[in-house]
Amino acid sequence: MKRFLKVEDIGDLNAAVKEALSLKQNPYAHQHLGKNKTIVLIFFNSSLRTRLSTQKAAMNLGMNVMVLDINKDGWKLESELGVVMDGDKPEHIREAVPVIGQYCDIIGVRSFAQFENKEDDYSEKILNQFIELSGKPVISLESATRHPLQSFADLITIEEHKTKARPKVVLTWAPHPRALPQAVPNSFVEWMKNADVEFVVTHPKGYELAPEFMEGVTVEYDQKKAFEGADFIYAKNWASYTEYGQILSKDTSWTVDEAHMAWTNNAKFMHCLPVRRNMIVTDGVIESPNSIVIQEAANRVFSAQTVIKRMLESI
Numbered sequence: 174m175k176r177f178l179k180v181e182d183i184g185d186l187n188a189a190v191k192e193a194l195s196l197k198q199n200p201y202a203h204q205h206l207g208k209n210k211t212i213v214l215i216f217f218n219s220s221l222r223t224r225l226s227t228q229k230a231a232m233n234l235g236m237n238v239m240v241l242d243i244n245k246d247g248w249k250l251e252s253e254l255g256v257v258m259d260g261d262k263p264e265h266i267r268e269a270v271p272v273i274g275q276y277c278d279i280i281g282v283r284s285f286a287q288f289e290n291k292e293d294d295y296s297e298k299i300l301n302q303f304i305e306l307s308g309k310p311v312i313s314l315e316s317a318t319r320h321p322l323q324s325f326a327d328l329i330t331i332e333e334h335k336t337k338a339r340p341k342v343v344l345t346w347a348p349h350p351r352a353l354p355q356a357v358p359n360s361f362v363e364w365m366k367n368a369d370v371e372f373v374v375t376h377p378k379g380y381e382l383a384p385e386f387m388e389g390v391t392v393e394y395d396q397k398k399a400f401e402g403a404d405f406i407y408a409k410n411w412a413s414y415t416e417y418g419q420i421l422s423k424d425t426s427w428t429v430d431e432a433h434m435a436w437t438n439n440a441k442f443m444h445c446l447p448v449r450r451n452m453i454v455t456d457g458v459i460e461s462p463n464s465i466v467i468q469e470a471a472n473r474v475f476s477a478q479t480v481i482k483r484m485l486e487s488i
């Protein structure tokens with residue numbers, strides 16, 4: 174595997190989940206695979222889970238791990254061509270990325286949507302420069318449009334907790350004080366479309382996700398109808414795609430509380446975290462026995478470990 178940016182990169186989903194669950198059973202079975210191999214994790218944005226779980230995954234495989242918070246500890250990077258660099262950015266991404274490539278065997282990069290320009294975000298301007306210029310396999314640690322390690326962990330978690338062959342999974346928008354990227358919902362849609370689940374997305378009007386992700390996906394604007402019969406509720410906020418990066422609603426009637434969960438088929442509650450309590454979800458729901466957010470975060474190690482293992486096997 175040369176890159177992990179989207180669902181197609183992992184191939185057969187059942188095989189991938191099986192491999193992840195086998196690594197979960199025996200995390201150190203391949204600890205010699207990564208000997209004398211180095212992974213560099215570059216963060217343009219904050220992280221708790223992705224940083225720690227990806228480090229842990231690489232360490233389980235015996236790799237050396239280097240992590241750089243590029244905005245805090247590196248030089249601020251210019252990414253435009255033709256700029257006279259007389260401002261606050263001392264280094265160009267076109268030198269920085271090939272240099273990073275000299276120091277490692279695999280690169281992970283986190284670079285969120287910046288909401289300045291929809292085309293720049295949706296063309297994955299930053300991530301693509303890592304692919305183009307590093308000369309090394311690249312793993313997305315959440316890009317402008319996708320968060321595939323999260324969605325892979327979500328799928329593993331659904332597989333572990335489902336009580337029927339084809340569960341109903343509902344992605345629900347929920348309110349938030351800030352404008353958040355569409356990466357997590359886009360990716361979740363992409364993975365659920367390819368999984369054996371009944372999948373419904375619910376959100377207020379104006380929060381339609383990009384058509385390239387939503388083709389063939391059921392949208393139910395009535396949140397109660399969407400929740401009826403659900404086995405998994407996956408909550409997430411995102412800012413508007415059509416009115417790019419705008420907050421159109423902070424309607425707290427969309428907050429997932431006990432009354433919402435009562436509409437479901439005793440559904441499990443999921444969220445990628447970090448989550449703002451009593452905006453996205455109430456204390457009661459996230460602390461209830463049906464909340465599987467910690468198990469979901471735990472599976473981040475095994476989604477990452479599956480991907481890194483496959484990359485090491487193909488180096």
Ligand SMILES: NCCC[C@H](NC(=O)CCC(=O)O)C(=O)O
Binds near residue numbers: 356447
């Ligand atoms: N990696 C998981 C989610 C990361 C990011 N959340 C955030 O930025 C939350 C920040 C806040 O709550 O202020 C997102 O939605 O894409």
Ligand SMILES: NC(=O)OP(=O)(O)O
Binds near residue numbers: 219222315
């Ligand atoms: N879920 C997730 O990616 O968390 P972090 O942003 O903390 O890495």
